[in-house]
Amino acid sequence: MMHRSLLYFVQAQYRANPPPSLAQDAGWEAFRDGSPANAMRRAMHRMSRRWLKAFDKGAEDLAKYFVDRAAGATDVQLKDILKKAGFTVEFRTTYDVNNAMQAAIGENVGLIKSIASQHLTEVEGLVMRSMQDGRDLATLTQELTHRYQLTSRRASFIARDQANKMTSVINRARQQELGITQARWCHSHGGKQPRKSHVEASQSDGGKGKVYDIAKGCLIDGEYIWPGQLPNCRCTAQSIIPGMED
Structure with missing residues (x-):
């Protein structure tokens, strides 16, 4: 308009x-x-x-x-x-x-x-x-x-x-x-140029995703960040509920 x-x-x-x-x-x-x-x-x-x-x-x-x-x-x-x-x-x-x-x-x-x-x-x-x-x-x-x-x-x-x-x-x-104090890093598998380090974080721990402290963030590429924080990042957080991991 x-x-x-x-x-x-x-x-x-x-x-x-x-x-x-x-x-x-x-x-x-x-x-x-x-x-x-x-x-x-x-x-x-x-x-x-x-x-x-x-x-x-x-x-x-x-x-x-x-x-x-x-x-x-x-x-x-x-x-x-x-x-x-x-x-x-x-x-x-x-x-x-x-x-x-x-x-x-x-x-x-x-x-x-x-x-x-x-x-x-x-x-x-x-x-x-x-x-x-x-x-x-x-x-x-x-x-x-x-x-x-x-x-x-x-x-x-x-x-x-x-x-x-x-x-x-x-x-x-x-x-x-x-x-809830911990979460796993999950890559969205979206976007034409995914960040390699984000994909690796999602594939760590046997493919379950890297565990991180929610209050602190996830250590990736030398800095603590959260899913979706960086430009074009479509990653998400999977909450970890104690006793319910399986």
């Missing part, structure tokens, strides 16, 4: 205030304010303010939605594990879990806003360079479409990465409040 609006807006402004070389070719002798670049810059700033305001309003609701979904999925998964072990647990939003969720919401609000801010800044840069170089509208449109595709891929990566991190943090908080 933002891309279509931006494209329509930029095309309309570009036609109304073309670069000097295009304006001369079209027989234009004067500009509304004497400078097509200044007119475009002011128009871009007005449009950017409107979109940033819209993202400011919607960012927190969107972040809450993602965090709530991650928390719900985590609770269902952990309940299923406990049920198989003979335990029935009704999860509540405790202080630790709520704190983890609020921290995740805050981080996601910032990321959502940064995607919009960076995209708008890059769009303005493309438009102003196009004005300066006297490029035609078709070329500019292609560049804007390519920029949108790059932003979409970045947004998809951030959404996937944050979902993994949120699941990991909330799951860890749930495990600790239930008194």
Whole structure:
């Protein structure tokens, strides 16, 4: 939606205030304010303010939605594990879990806003360079479409990465409040380029997965980390319930 609006807006402004070389070719002798670049810059700033305001309003609701979904999925998964072990647990939003969720919401609000801010800044840069170089509208449109595709891929990566991190943090908080102190590292077998060390951790201990202290993290590549913490990590933690390993 933002891309279509931006494209329509930029095309309309570009036609109304073309670069000097295009304006001369079209027989234009004067500009509304004497400078097509200044007119475009002011128009871009007005449009950017409107979109940033819209993202400011919607960012927190969107972040809450993602965090709530991650928390719900985590609770269902952990309940299923406990049920198989003979335990029935009704999860509540405790202080630790709520704190983890609020921290995740805050981080996601910032990321959502940064995607919009960076995209708008890059769009303005493309438009102003196009004005300066006297490029035609078709070329500019292609560049804007390519920029949108790059932003979409970045947004998809951030959404996937944050979902993994949120699941990991909330799951860890749930495990600790239930008194579960250890877990096994499990590789998801997803992704085109899995980390070799993560696969090895999952295959250790006879293929059961490396055991680690939930509070401390798992020692991999010289540092203590948790599943889903690193970018593009889709690994998960398998809770170890004393007496129920077999």
